[in-house]
Amino acid sequence: MKQMRVDNTIEKQVKAAKYNPLLADALIKQYKPFIATITSEVCKRHVVYGVDDELSFAMLGFYHAINSYESDKGTFLNYAARVMKHKVIDYLRSEKKHTLISLDESDEENQTLLDHIPSNTYRYTIPATTAIQAELIEFQQELQSFSLQLTDIAKQAPKQTRTLEACRQIIYVAIEKPSLIMQLKESKRLPIKDILQLINIDRKIIERHRSYIIALLIIYSNGYEFMREHLHKITKPKTKGVIS
Amino acid sequence: MKYVVIEVHESYVVVLDQEGTFSLALNFNYQLGDQIDAIIPYEDITTQEVVTHKRRKWIPRFAVLSVCIALILFIIPTFNTPVAAASIWLSYNPEYRIDIDTDGNILEIEGLNPDAVEALESMNCKHKTYIDFANAIIDYGMQNDTLVDGKTIEVYIDTDDQKLYDSISNNLELNLKEKLCHKEIDYEIEHISKKHERKQEQHQNQGNPSTTPDEHQQQQQNNNRQQNNKQHNTQEETHEQKREQEKKQHNK
Numbered sequence: 336m337k338q339m340r341v342d343n344t345i346e347k348q349v350k351a352a353k354y355n356p357l358l359a360d361a362l363i364k365q366y367k368p369f370i371a372t373i374t375s376e377v378c379k380r381h382v383v384y385g386v387d388d389e390l391s392f393a394m395l396g397f398y399h400a401i402n403s404y405e406s407d408k409g410t411f412l413n414y415a416a417r418v419m420k421h422k423v424i425d426y427l428r429s430e431k432k433h434t435l436i437s438l439d440e441s442d443e444e445n446q447t448l449l450d451h452i453p454s455n456t457y458r459y460t461i462p463a464t465t466a467i468q469a470e471l472i473e474f475q476q477e478l479q480s481f482s483l484q485l486t487d488i489a490k491q492a493p494k495q496t497r498t499l500e501a502c503r504q505i506i507y508v509a510i511e512k513p514s515l516i517m518q519l520k521e522s523k524r525l526p527i528k529d530i531l532q533l534i535n536i537d538r539k540i541i542e543r544h545r546s547y548i549i550a551l552l553i554i555y556s557n558g559y560e561f562m563r564e565h566l567h568k569i570t571k572p573k574t575k576g577v578i579s
Numbered sequence: 580m581k582y583v584v585i586e587v588h589e590s591y592v593v594v595l596d597q598e599g600t601f602s603l604a605l606n607f608n609y610q611l612g613d614q615i616d617a618i619i620p621y622e623d624i625t626t627q628e629v630v631t632h633k634r635r636k637w638i639p640r641f642a643v644l645s646v647c648i649a650l651i652l653f654i655i656p657t658f659n660t661p662v663a664a665a666s667i668w669l670s671y672n673p674e675y676r677i678d679i680d681t682d683g684n685i686l687e688i689e690g691l692n693p694d695a696v697e698a699l700e701s702m703n704c705k706h707k708t709y710i711d712f713a714n715a716i717i718d719y720g721m722q723n724d725t726l727v728d729g730k731t732i733e734v735y736i737d738t739d740d741q742k743l744y745d746s747i748s749n750n751l752e753l754n755l756k757e758k759l760c761h762k763e764i765d766y767e768i769e770h771i772s773k774k775h776e777r778k779q780e781q782h783q784n785q786g787n788p789s790t791t792p793d794e795h796q797q798q799q800q801n802n803n804r805q806q807n808n809k810q811h812n813t814q815e816e817t818h819e820q821k822r823e824q825e826k827k828q829h830n831k
Contacts, residue, residue: 350683351750354708356591356603356621358757364589385608394590395605395621463584463612471585471611479761482721485586485593487714489601503599524722542701545722551599565583565614568597 345411352401356486359401363394366415370397373416377423389423396422467561474562477553481523483546492547493540501540503569506551508533516556525549584613591621663687665738665747667709668771669716671726673698681743683708683750694725709747710754717758728763737771744770 352358363370367384374382374393384390396419400411408414478485493499509515512533518526525548527541541548554562582604586593592606594615604618663678663686673695678687685707690696698719707715720726734751738744748768755766 347746347749350746351710351753355710355754357588358753360588360590367589388607391590391605391607391619395619398590398621460581460616461614463610463614467612468610475586482718482762485601486588486603487718489593489603492601499598499600506599524724539701546718547601550601562583562585562595565581565595565597566599569599 346404346406349401349404349411353404354402356398356490357484359398362401363397366397369412370394370419373419374423377420378427389426392422392426393419396420470559470561474553474559478550481546481549481553483549485550488546488550491544493544498540498544501536502544502548502551504534504536505530505541505548506555506569509552510555516552519549519552520556525552580616582615582618584609584611584615587611594618664740665736665743666771667737667747667751668735669713669732670734671720671730671732673716673720673725675699675712675716677709677712679709679747683710683747685709685712688712698723710750713751713754714758726764730764732759732764732766734766734768735771735774736768 348358348362352362370393371382371384371390374387374389378387378389382390397415399422400415400418403418404411404414475485478488493502508530515526515529515533518529525541525545527538530536530541531538553559554566580596580598582594582596582602584592585595585601587606587609590606591603592609594602594604596602602618603621605621607619609615664681666676666678668691669675669677670691672692674691675695676689676691677685679685688699690699698716702715702719717726717732726732732755734748736744736747738747751768752766755768759766
């Protein structure tokens with residue numbers, strides 16, 4: 336009876352978290368010990384968060400289980416365990432395909448193989464500095480003043496090339512006309528009418544991707560030098576802040 | 580392509596690539612601001628799965644044809660349009676009504692006043708659940724200053740299924756709590772029957788504020804009887820007039 340009550344509670348939480356990365360992430364955090372147990376069973380060794388990549392894939396499996404779970408698939412935890420195991424096994428199989436060689440053995444020039452391998456994996460290549468982190472925290476806070484969250488912006492951002500290009504046109508126009516960004520910052524509203532006067536674009540594109548456009552316009556206001564440098568592929572390099 | 584980590588969560592991070600695309604990626608113990616060369620997308624299973632079809636064995640053409648004919652003649656016409664399991668009214672001045680199925684997917688949306696109709700024209704509501712829609716209209720309201728501190732979002736749910744009602748109301752409550760935690764915006768979630776009860780009470784009170792509902796009904800019946808009597812009297816009068824006229828004519 337107690338077990339049934341627990342299952343009902345979990346199922347309610349899972350339903351609420353479906354297709355909602357933020358709620359799903361909170362649920363994953365709650366079940367970290369469970370996820371570690373399942374991963375250890377598959378790997379047949381103790382695994383540690385922040386060290387073993389298998390745990391990241393197991394968390395991805397848990398997320399997929401949240402989004403795909405239906406009550407006719409049994410209890411949620413049993414279902415999640417199956418999905419996680421498949422995810423971790425797939426990862427281990429893909430790793431096994433590569434020949435295992437020691438990365439630490441040094442050659443005649445006292446360089447290890449690790450020094451020669453190009454960084455083409457999902458490991459970080461350049462760690463963050465405190466200045467960059469401060470800029471990103473400021474960016475998050477400024478988005479919050481517009482009632483925007485990065486997770487939602489990422490989920491709703493345009494995916495098609497044409498739409499992305501249309502949104503970039505707005506950025507180019509705003510860089511040429513700084514008053515648009517000033518208006519945005521003062522009123523906390525996107526000046527759609529003014530944008531439509533300057534550029535021939537479907538209003539619906541602006542309405543649908545409003546949060547994405549606002550995020551990019553904020554980056555091109557003053558104080559986000561690192562992010563502007565990072566976006567050099569969509570604007571001219573060494574672009575200065577619009578509002579000085 | 581290089582990515583920079585701009586937000587960190589337990590299982591995923593938000594990254595920004597050099598072309599200005601924001602994405603969700605699997606978290607490999609990243610820190611805020613880390614720059615990486617490749618990511619594992621943190622996507623829903625439906626967008627990530629790649630269905631690989633094995634080569635099917637050859638199936639006789641007549642079997643395929645007969646299945647197609649059967650589909651066209653017998654099965655397709657009997658498909659019913661999806662039936663709404665529940666209707667939800669969401670209102671904070673723009674007022675919307677959505678019909679959903681048992682899984683919470685939206686079947687139909689209707690704007691019930693001009694503000695709502697205008698808002699819907701700018702929203703992409705395909706393949707959304709009622710939670711996605713509720714978030715979308717809240718964001719829209721905040722952007723347009725129609726949903727500000729001090730306002731209340733009213734939610735009414737219409738369904739005969741108690742379990743479904745509980746599920747919808749709990750999910751909406753959780754979602755609204757999180758969505759509005761930094762705002763002074765209230766919300767009310769109730770069954771539609773309570774709204775109807777309140778409306779009925781209002782109507783009754785407007786008719787005769789000093790009477791109880793029973794007295795009010797009695798009064799109405801009395802009024803009706805009086806009206807009927809009046810009609811009857813006028814009919815009798817005209818009938819008498821006619822008789823007098825006839826008498827006069829006869830005397831002449």
